[in-house]
Amino acid sequence: MRAIVAGAGRLGAQIAQVLAAARYDVTVVERDEARAAELGRRLAVRMLTGDASDPDLLEHAGALNADLVIATTGEDEDNLVVSLLAKRHFGVPRVAARVNDEDNAWLFDGKWGVDAAVPAATPLISLIEEATGATDTVALLRLSKAGVNVIETAISTASRAAGRPLAEVVMPEGSVIATVVRDGRPNVPTPELVLRPGDELLVVSHTATEQEIHAAVQ
Structure with a gap:
């Protein structure tokens, strides 16, 4: 769009x-x-x-x-x-x-x-x-207005998070995965969702830096 x-x-x-x-x-x-x-x-x-x-x-x-x-x-x-x-x-x-x-x-x-x-x-x-x-854009806006950062990071073949369910991915404190974009479509980030190379994560956080978010999945 x-x-x-x-x-x-x-x-x-x-x-x-x-x-x-x-x-x-x-x-x-x-x-x-x-x-x-x-x-x-x-x-x-x-x-x-x-x-x-x-x-x-x-x-x-x-x-x-x-x-x-x-x-x-x-x-x-x-x-x-x-x-x-x-x-x-x-x-x-x-x-x-x-x-x-x-x-x-x-x-x-x-x-x-x-x-x-x-x-x-x-x-x-x-x-x-x-x-x-x-509605997903409105939700992101609410977070933005509240001072929460929206950070995007991608899963590559070399990422340690590739092939692992979200339940096993430890994000920095104060951060949460809002959605997993796969093949251009957003997916609900359920604990059992297994990450694949090419997936893109939208993470919301009020404490972590972009580098800390990337380090959690790479």
């Missing part, structure tokens, strides 16, 4: 983090070069600097092939233009936008290409849920 997030403020950054953790191919468009660079260092997402309401830049961001566009800038005018371009010009299947000023809420409808309009006061979880309809 391909997603474009317009705006890399606190809201846009959180959305990008959660979508990336949920295995979306994420591109973030941000005007501020410093903010874009900072987010690019923290997250495994593609960053573009510029105005997302520019149709050429939006096309460069991948709008022709995007499954989802979320407009999260601090300006309603920009969010409306991004939404209209995404839906009418590029035919993006799902478009969500944040409403900063409630007096403008009446504009955020299908005429402007908005499938899901979420007021600024609405919890971020609701915006993601409206935009994606994915």
